[in-house]
Amino acid sequence: xxxxxxxxxxxxxxxxxxxxxxxxxxxxxxxxxxxxxxxxxxxxxxxxxxxxxxxxxxxxxxxxxxxxxxxxxxxxxxxxxxxxxxxxxxxxxxxxxxxxxxxxxxxxxxxxxxxxxxxxxxxxxxxxxxxxxxxxxxxxxxxxxxxxxxxxxxxxxxxxxxxxxxxxxxxxxxxxxxxxxxxxxxxxxxxxxxxxxxxxxxxxxxxxxxxxxxxxxxxxxxxxxxxxxxxxxxxxxxxxxxxxxxxxxxxxxxxxxxxxxxxxxxxxxxxxxxxxxxxxxxxxxxxxxxxxxxxxxxxxxxxxxxxxxxxxxxxxxxxxxxxxxxxxxxxxxxxxxxxxxxxxxxxxxxxxxxxxxxxxxxxxxxxxxxxxxxxxxxxxxxxxxxxxxxxxxxxxxxxxxxxxxxxxxxxxxxxxxxxxxxxxxxxxxxxxxxxxxxxxxxxxxxxxxxxxxxxxxxxxxxxxxxxxxxxxxxxxxxxxxxxxxxxxxxxxxxxxxxxxxxxxxxxxxxxxxxxxxxxxxxxxxxxxxxxxxxxxxxxxxxxxxxxxxxxxxxxxxxxxxxxxxxxxxxxxxxxxxxxxxxxxxxxxxxxxxxxxxxxxxxxxxxxxxxxxxxxxxxxxxxxxxxxxxxxxxxxxxxxxxxxxxxxxxxxxxxxxxxxxxxxxxxxxxxxxxxxxxxxxxxxxxxxxxxxxxxxxxxxxxxxxxxxxxxxxxxxxxxxxxxxxxxxxxxxxxxxxxxxxxxxxxxxxxxxxxxxxxxxxxxx
Ligand code: MOS
Numbered sequence: 001x002x003x004x005x006x007x008x009x010x011x012x013x014x015x016x017x018x019x020x021x022x023x024x025x026x027x028x029x030x031x032x033x034x035x036x037x038x039x040x041x042x043x044x045x046x047x048x049x050x051x052x053x054x055x056x057x058x059x060x061x062x063x064x065x066x067x068x069x070x071x072x073x074x075x076x077x078x079x080x081x082x083x084x085x086x087x088x089x090x091x092x093x094x095x096x097x098x099x100x101x102x103x104x105x106x107x108x109x110x111x112x113x114x115x116x117x118x119x120x121x122x123x124x125x126x127x128x129x130x131x132x133x134x135x136x137x138x139x140x141x142x143x144x145x146x147x148x149x150x151x152x153x154x155x156x157x158x159x160x161x162x163x164x165x166x167x168x169x170x171x172x173x174x175x176x177x178x179x180x181x182x183x184x185x186x187x188x189x190x191x192x193x194x195x196x197x198x199x200x201x202x203x204x205x206x207x208x209x210x211x212x213x214x215x216x217x218x219x220x221x222x223x224x225x226x227x228x229x230x231x232x233x234x235x236x237x238x239x240x241x242x243x244x245x246x247x248x249x250x251x252x253x254x255x256x257x258x259x260x261x262x263x264x265x266x267x268x269x270x271x272x273x274x275x276x277x278x279x280x281x282x283x284x285x286x287x288x289x290x291x292x293x294x295x296x297x298x299x300x301x302x303x304x305x306x307x308x309x310x311x312x313x314x315x316x317x318x319x320x321x322x323x324x325x326x327x328x329x330x331x332x333x334x335x336x337x338x339x340x341x342x343x344x345x346x347x348x349x350x351x352x353x354x355x356x357x358x359x360x361x362x363x364x365x366x367x368x369x370x371x372x373x374x375x376x377x378x379x380x381x382x383x384x385x386x387x388x389x390x391x392x393x394x395x396x397x398x399x400x401x402x403x404x405x406x407x408x409x410x411x412x413x414x415x416x417x418x419x420x421x422x423x424x425x426x427x428x429x430x431x432x433x434x435x436x437x438x439x440x441x442x443x444x445x446x447x448x449x450x451x452x453x454x455x456x457x458x459x460x461x462x463x464x465x466x467x468x469x470x471x472x473x474x475x476x477x478x479x480x481x482x483x484x485x486x487x488x489x490x491x492x493x494x495x496x497x498x499x500x501x502x503x504x505x506x507x508x509x510x511x512x513x514x515x516x517x518x519x520x521x522x523x524x525x526x527x528x529x530x531x532x533x534x535x536x537x538x539x540x541x542x543x544x545x546x547x548x549x550x551x552x553x554x555x556x557x558x559x560x561x562x563x564x565x566x567x568x569x570x571x572x573x574x575x576x577x578x579x580x581x582x583x584x585x586x587x588x589x590x591x592x593x594x595x596x597x598x599x600x601x602x603x604x605x606x607x608x609x610x611x612x613x614x615x616x617x618x619x620x621x622x623x624x625x626x627x628x629x630x631x632x633x634x635x636x637x638x639x640x641x642x643x644x645x646x647x648x649x650x651x652x653x654x655x656x657x658x659x660x661x662x663x664x665x666x667x668x669x670x671x672x673x674x675x676x677x678x679x680x681x682x683x684x685x686x687x688x689x690x691x692x693x694x695x696x697x698x699x700x701x702x703x704x705x706x707x708x709x710x711x712x713x714x715x716x717x718x719x720x721x722x723x724x725x726x727x728x729x730x731x732x733x734x735x736x737x738x739x740x741x742x743x744x745x746x747x748x749x750x751x752x753x754x755x756x757x758x759x760x761x762x763x
Contacts, residue, residue: 013653019659038271040270043262047112053107056104075101095251109348110349163339196701197282285350293365309344312361337394352517382439385406386409413439437629437742454585456532516724524721593615639675671703679691
């Protein structure tokens with residue numbers, strides 16, 4: 001008898017369908033605004049018509065005359081002031097430090113200046129349009145190059161921001177054989193989640209319940225408790241489903257407190273559903289950026305110098321910045337690096353996180369410059385990346401926990417048919433259509449944060465998992481359920497998952513693609529605690545053997561290696577031995593290297609994300625290679641993208657089905673960020689113009705007929721117990737550069753300013 005070699009274990013979980021799929025397609029999944037509350041009043045916001053200046057007075061008579069109006073809150077009559085708390089970008093949770101209704105001052109167009117509350121939504125809306133505000137306007141600075149903006153070095157305004165550098169980049173650039181020196185820019189973008197920004201507040205005996213779509217229920221609870229100066233146990237946030245967020249529902253906007261104040265004043269539940277255009281200024285957005293990049297290389301393509309300067313627009317009072325050089329400077333074996341980031345203050349609402357906040361703009365610039373360098377070197381762009389690939393990041397020399405970038409390029413190139421590309425620009429065509437192939441690297445830092453979980457296993461195999469995670473379309477219910485099912489040896493349909501509620505054990509903000517890694521690591525650890533109890537009951541002798549290896553977290557059962565292994569357990573026997581019908585465990589997990597105050601911070605709804613370039617001995621990123629085919633009409637310059645392909649490596653893939661959806665959505669969004677999306681600004685008024693889904697371009701099916709996602713099986717033993725690197729934001733990084741690189745290949749025209757509009761194409 002011969003023994004076949006064991007099948008290589010693909011590092012992927014099963015492609016389980018979403019646990020919440022049926023609820024979603026049948027309309028049973030309850031989003032924040034769907035929750036029925038008894039006897040609600042409705043709020044409608046009134047927003048500032050000027051971008052800078054002050055409110056001189058209000059005329060509310062006409063508005064008050066609308067039948068059904070209950071209350072109109074303005075800065076003149078709203079005495080319940082909330083406490084100023086810290087802006088997210090400065091280590092707090094608030095989306096902005098601007099506190100509407102706290103003074104007559106106007107910081108930006110579309111700032112909340114009044115809240116109308118009425119018996120019906122229609123009455124509130126009608127009255128809101130009849131509120132007359134007399135304003136004294138001053139000239140406002142809209143964006144880069146507007147008079148009156150203020151430019152500051154990021155390192156001067158942010159403790160967290162560092163400008164990575166190593167060696168003598170200027171000297172190396174000066175003496176390099178081949179040089180690129182180019183400027184790039186990216187536009188303003190708004191998240192536009194399909195679910196609008198809604199908040200319902202219900203007071204009952206000093207207990208406040210908030211229904212609001214949130215990427216951070218625990219943070220929202222603590223933030224509102226702090227703003228009102230009340231105990232956190234008095235605030236309860238519910239957000240079981242979120243209809244798209246992309247960063248816009250992670251920080252706490254001022255609207256929540258205003259709705260809570262309104263509910264207190266009218267002594268009834270108050271419900272607010274903001275209109276789409278209001279979302280453009282009451283929440284956050286991706287700010288416009290500019291870049292200057294210098295790359296120096298040898299004739300063989302070895303890069304010796306990378307100099308990156310970035311400029312980002314922010315609001316007047318808040319120094320929001322993404323500082324993407326922290327990632328771009330670690331991407332290749334650059335040799336010498338210099339970088340500097342600046343913020344430019346304008347009279348705008350404060351920007352915020354939007355999917356892959358630092359990477360989308362900064363890698364657009366770098367990956368475009370890499371392509372320009374490849375062209376100048378007469379070198380294949382994939383080979384240029386191979387020559388500069390590295391297993392140690394160039395700034396501090398730390399090793400990557402794992403890095404499969406070139407494997408992604410190899411698999412992606414093969415599937416895409418890159419070998420059929422003829423290198424010369426404008427050398428491929430199909431009748432009237434010029435054809436271009438382009439590629440780019442994507443990377444995203446692998447990030448984690450402390451999380452707690454409670455898991456209960458019944459003798460009949462049913463499992464309940466409780467953790468205040470977030471279903472933002474990412475498949476959180478499903479992967480959390482899978483983590484427990486896998487560990488406890490039960491089918492996933494036996495697992496019920498409770499998330500999206502601030503009464504559950506705390507989990508971090510669902511941002512920075514840390515959710516799956518953090519929540520699944522916590523859930524798996526708690527499942528190990530349950531396994532440990534079962535093991536101990538079955539094999540008291542054996543479970544003592546490796547007592548020395550016990551790891552102990554906070555108030556949790558010590559777990560031995562035996563429990564952590566994938567040895568099967570006889571559940572019936574174990575429950576017999578224990579003499580119980582249910583085993584329940586609670587535990588708190590934190591990533592290696594998380595600061596010592598992590599658990600306390602977790603319990604207080606504070607953000608403590610670690611990972612990426614900031615681990616102690618390692619650096620952790622997920623990688624990918626993206627390929628784009630463009631077809632450009634020779635006469636009309638119409639740009640079509642028949643094919644997008646991405647090959648990605650992100651450690652253990654919990655669920656290839658939900659992962660594929662995430663990556664697919666990312667690729668489409670990345671293409672969109674090159675060809676479609678931009679929020680247009682009227683410079684005269686510092687006002688967004690296309691603040692609706694008719695004018696804000698987003699892609700439809702016809703814009704990208706074929707999207708192919710390849711996932712490489714990557715084993716990462718250093719990252720976390722789940723082996724998960726995170727991939728929510730990986731898909732839409734670099735895609736914009738790949739599109740522009742393909743356009744160059746098709747036409748010989750290099751486009752450095754996004755979004756691409758066909759009038760820019762002279763061919
Ligand atoms: Mo994301 S922009 O970290 O929600």
